[in-house]
Every structure is written in structure tokens, then in C-alpha cells.
Amino acid sequence: MSDTLIGQDSVVTIHYTLTNDEGKVLDSSNGRAPLAYLQGHGNIVSGLEKELAGKAVGAKLSVDVPASEGYGERTGPGPQQVKKTEFGKDADKLREGMPFQAESSDGNVVTLWVAKIEGAWVHIDTNHPLAGQTLHFDVEIVDIRAATAEELAHGHVHGPHGHNH
Ligand code: ZN
Secondary structure, eight states: OTTOBOOTTEEEEEEEEEEOTTOOEEEEOTTSOOEEEETTTTSSOHHHHHHHTTOBTTOEEEEEEOGGGTTOOOOSSOOEEEEGGGGGGGGGGOOTTOEEEEEOTTSOEEEEEEEEEETTEEEEESSOTTTTOOEEEEEEEEEEEEOOHHHHHHTSOBSTTSBOO
16 A cells, blocks of 8 residues: 555555765665565664654655654763673674674673774773764665564564564
8 A cells, every 4th residue: 555654553665775974874765675664663764764763655855853762862980991802712703883782790781882803902992883873864765564463572573674583
């Protein structure tokens, strides 16, 4: 049905381009398959999800998302330097901008990001690489459908543009 609007639990397929304040393209689905996500499950940043609610297939939007509704404000002391050797055999897999899991001193699993790799040192940060930034999205809605029961149970989309498992 082409009159379907995006609501809670819609499976939404979009083409998107993400730019920063300077107009630099940070991510884009151009030349790739579009992105499918499950509305209302935190699959995409909250500021964009909010603006997509109620829209129809074919709609084109430009959305400015403040850091607080994107990847959060920057917090904490900033990147800390750790010797690459501390990562053991995983050291060669490290890439700037990639997330990894670590155990904090109180035993909780936390997500950290590789901010920079500099010789024998890795700069690790508790902030997402895009934290503190206003995000500018240009979005075109390609498809909207209802989620299956299995997708709702998993909290993400299955099929060609979603998870394959
Ligand atoms: Zn799944």
C-alpha cells in the first residue's frame, strides 16, 4: 500500500547521506543498497527517527540532528593512550573509528572507540566518533512495510537490506 505512513514498528527503507557542519560527507548509501531499519527500536539516531515518523514513501527530507539526539555530547576526559600490545593478537585488527567492548573496573561491559592509532599507541575514547557533532541527513524514503513477529522479537530488520541470519 502506497498510502502507508511510518509508525511504530514500521520497517523503513531509506537512501541517505550524512554530512557534518562543514558539508563533508561522513556516510552515504549512494551507490549501495538502501538502509532498512525498524522504526521505534533505536536502530538509527533518535533525532532522525523522530522526523521520519508519519512520512510516506517518496518523501525527501533534510534533517538537522543536534548531538543530544545524535551520538550524544562529548563527555569524560577525552581519548586515553594505551599501548597497542595491550590488545594482544587483536592489535592488527584495530582501525580508527571502530568500536570495541571492554570490561570496566567495576566489571561492566562498556563500548569504547579507537580515536586514533599512532605508532605503538592507540588512543581510545568513551565517546562515539560523531559525539558532539550536529548531523545533517538528506533522506529519501524508498519503502515502508509492517515488521514480522520475528523482526519485532529481534528488534531489527531481516531480509535483503537488513540482518542476514
Ligand atoms: Zn534478527
